[in-house]
Amino acid sequence: MRASEGELRTWMVAGLAGDADAYARLLRHLLPVLGRFFRRRMAGRESEIEDLVQEVLIAVHTRRATWDPDRPFTAWLFAIARYKMIDHFRQHRSHCPIEDVEHILATEGFAEAVGARADVGRLLATIPAKQAEAIRATRIEGLSSAEAAARGGIGESDVKVSVHRGLKALARRVKDSIL
């Protein structure tokens, strides 16, 4: 199960106050979050990704005082991850492929991302809840059909059919709103 901004923030606040259990939980839940962040930008370079994840964990720890509790935790985390990744590219004189640049830039547009999410949320609210949930799980959160099926307690083919019908319905909505 994916940890939300709210959970991460709660554990971080407790960790900053000296709660070792909450802090360990935070660091463990950061692993998949960071793994996804780097895999999306440098797919197929697993050993480098593992090093980078560890480096970011260490940075989160040693620089934890630089998080401002009035600002989003994930924005702080991804800013560190992005910095460490660019530093890694610089040190290894390698370059990130051009098609990934827009992902990197996208993480900088935090407000735009939130706005886009709100738009998507509005659209999803117009189709049946089951289809919306299936789309959210597989297309936005990036789960596989099997994972989404296990989470929703429904069959895998059911998820696929829901996604298919839901996307068709969404396409109709968008078309209608444009024409």
Place this chain on the structure above:
Amino acid sequence: MNTDDLIASLAHDVQPVGRHGPGRWLAAGMMAGALGTLALVGAGLGFRPDLGVAIHGAAFWMKGIYTASLGLAALAATARLARPDPGRMGWVWIMVLPVLGLAVVGAVQMAATLPGQWLAMWLGHSWRMCSALVLVLSVPIFGGLLWFFRRMAPTRLRAAGAMAGLTAGAWSATLYGLHCPEVSAIFVLTWYTLGMGLAAGAGAVLGPRLLRW
């Protein structure tokens, strides 16, 4: 190292961290640097002998308010840029307000002066040295800010370096005002601003090298 072991060892070391740490480090770095600059002004250049009289005059405060308001805005921007996600920085453009304000004062002063004296007003007695002194005197404050940055996590290194340089330059110019007897607004607008700009430029060049972590 195994990631699980890493997490275990990191979670083992959790002394509480207060939210006011960065503010305290910034204050400490600035204080130490400003004391260094103040010592250089006092021992190297000497305070202006008429300081007791000058602090009752408008020119002294015009200079001080100009450089200190820039210094405060640059300090606030430095504090933001020292964190990984500084957020939107568009507000730093309020720094053009003191510059415009001083330009207005300069225009008023020029209007009240015969054109034949404008060049003397502009160059004063110390234009050759003023900007260079502001730059040199900014070094201790810049050092204090570097100490602050070492504990922080800047991610936009060039911007952070430039803003730290501007902060150091503006406060160095403020303290230099305790020595410098120049009174005209266009002198300050030109030569003080040039000195602060040089400090900001040096910071922008040094930032990516010195601020990496």
